[in-house]
Amino acid sequence: MSDHIVILGGGTGGTVLANNLAERLGSEIDSSDVRVTLINDDPEHVYKPVWLYVPFGTREPEDGRRPLADLVDDRVELKIDRVTAIDPDAQQLHSTGEVGPIQYDKLVVATGSTLAPDEIPGLAEAGHDYYSESGALELQDELLSFTEGHLVLSVIGSPHMCPAAPLEFVFMADDWLRERGLREDVEITYTYPIQRVHGNPHIAEWARPIMDDRDINVETFFNPEEIDDGTIHTMEGSELSYDLLVAIPPHRGLDLLTEAGLGDSGWVDVDKHTLEAEHAANVYALGDAAATGVPKAGSVAHYQAGVVSQRLASEVRGRPATARYDGKTLCFVETGMDSASYVEFDYEHPPSPAPPSEKLHWSKLAYNESYWLTARGLL
Amino acid sequence: MSETDIEPAATVDARGAACPGPLMDLIGKIRDVESGDVVCLLSDAEQSLTDVPEWAEEAGNELLTVEEPDDHYAFYVVKS
Numbered sequence: 526m527s528d529h530i531v532i533l534g535g536g537t538g539g540t541v542l543a544n545n546l547a548e549r550l551g552s553e554i555d556s557s558d559v560r561v562t563l564i565n566d567d568p569e570h571v572y573k574p575v576w577l578y579v580p581f582g583t584r585e586p587e588d589g590r591r592p593l594a595d596l597v598d599d600r601v602e603l604k605i606d607r608v609t610a611i612d613p614d615a616q617q618l619h620s621t622g623e624v625g626p627i628q629y630d631k632l633v634v635a636t637g638s639t640l641a642p643d644e645i646p647g648l649a650e651a652g653h654d655y656y657s658e659s660g661a662l663e664l665q666d667e668l669l670s671f672t673e674g675h676l677v678l679s680v681i682g683s684p685h686m687c688p689a690a691p692l693e694f695v696f697m698a699d700d701w702l703r704e705r706g707l708r709e710d711v712e713i714t715y716t717y718p719i720q721r722v723h724g725n726p727h728i729a730e731w732a733r734p735i736m737d738d739r740d741i742n743v744e745t746f747f748n749p750e751e752i753d754d755g756t757i758h759t760m761e762g763s764e765l766s767y768d769l770l771v772a773i774p775p776h777r778g779l780d781l782l783t784e785a786g787l788g789d790s791g792w793v794d795v796d797k798h799t800l801e802a803e804h805a806a807n808v809y810a811l812g813d814a815a816a817t818g819v820p821k822a823g824s825v826a827h828y829q830a831g832v833v834s835q836r837l838a839s840e841v842r843g844r845p846a847t848a849r850y851d852g853k854t855l856c857f858v859e860t861g862m863d864s865a866s867y868v869e870f871d872y873e874h875p876p877s878p879a880p881p882s883e884k885l886h887w888s889k890l891a892y893n894e895s896y897w898l899t900a901r902g903l904l
Numbered sequence: 905m906s907e908t909d910i911e912p913a914a915t916v917d918a919r920g921a922a923c924p925g926p927l928m929d930l931i932g933k934i935r936d937v938e939s940g941d942v943v944c945l946l947s948d949a950e951q952s953l954t955d956v957p958e959w960a961e962e963a964g965n966e967l968l969t970v971e972e973p974d975d976h977y978a979f980y981v982v983k984s
Contacts, residue, residue: 683928724924746962748931761963818922
């Protein structure tokens with residue numbers, strides 16, 4: 526009887542893991558000792574970092590989409606289906622596409638993040654975002670016609686995908702507007718929920734002087750409670766008027782994960798080193814879905830997929846699983862339209878942002894192009 | 905064991921989370937409760953000792969007390 530490994534979610538973490546397992550367990554799969562199934566509710570794989578560039582017209586949404594079937598190893602069974610419930614005790618999944626339950630021996634949850642703008646009254650109607658394809662396209666239209674007024678970038682939800690992206694957006698908007706001769710007519714304000722401009726104090730300490738140098742206003746301890754008629758009202762009692770609001774909405778995981786008892790707000794409680802679920806046996810979580818405290822970023826999902834793959838291979842071979850995730854995170858951080866910085870850190874070593882350069886900007890764009898090799902498990 | 909008689913309306917267990925996770929978890933829970941309700945935040949991050957009082961003051965919420973049972977802190981914050 527074969528071991529059935531089921532991966533739930535075909536984003537970066539799930540896809541990299543599926544291909545990694547196909548390679549690592551190739552002989553076991555060929556001999557039918559192991560089956561690997563990847564379930565995703567969309568036939569397309571989406572590379573979200575492309576969306577940052579869409580509002581500025583430098584990338585197209587199509588640049589961030591490829592058919593999953595083209596990316597996933599043939600030894601992986603790909604199911605396009607929506608899972609509706611997880612029963613961790615019975616080790617079963619229920620879905621809209623299957624009559625009976627899907628039985629698993631090992632489950633990896635890689636379901637990512639969803640946006641929850643409705644949690645803030647007025648946000649869905651008033652705010653724009655670049656954390657979705659449709660949002661990025663609508664924001665592109667708004668930006669192209671925005672020639673004067675107050676542009677506010679408000680980080681409302683935390684944790685959120687790609688913690689560097691809000692800083693990147695205001696740095697890029699500042700540069701983009703300067704290049705177009707509009708910066709003097711556009712005031713830019715960046716707001717953040719806590720007392721500094723980024724959750725990581727080292728990145729905050731690096732970013733704040735750049736913001737000051739470039740006349741980007743900063744509001745901290747700023748937690749929007751309601752958005753009404755062009756004004757943001759905060760829990761702290763302050764108000765801020767805007768002409769164009771770009772918001773990072775609250776993020777949530779999938780309700781079905783909470784309903785399965787795996788964790789709160791749709792995030793799976795895991796051991797931050799082994800990535801094993803704390804409230805269920807034979808369940809792992811990685812990427813955004815795993816509550817590890819590290820950024821919800823593609824590099825994290827990528828590195829975690831390697832760890833989970835090694836652990837699963839050890840387990841199906843009856844050996845002790847020794848691979849551990851050390852918190853490794855890697856991010857390029859755009860500081861304008863043609864310059865970027867770079868950070869790398871883990872649980873023990875804090876980030877030290879590199880001096881911004883054009884070379885790092887092109888490194889970021891080059892990686893974005895080569896991402897499709899990462900998804901295939903080749904890079 | 906709790907050292908106070910305060911009955912929180914909600915408790916947020918952010919032990920194990922790195923900053924700013926605990927403060928963000930507290931802010932999220934304060935959003936959900938009613939004015940006058942007490943939220944208890946459990947955190948083992950040292951930074952919470954400065955983050956939480958600073959935010960509570962900024963937002964006009966009262967930090968009633970901070971307990972130090974075992975290896976973590978318990979912050980009791982009442983929503984204004």
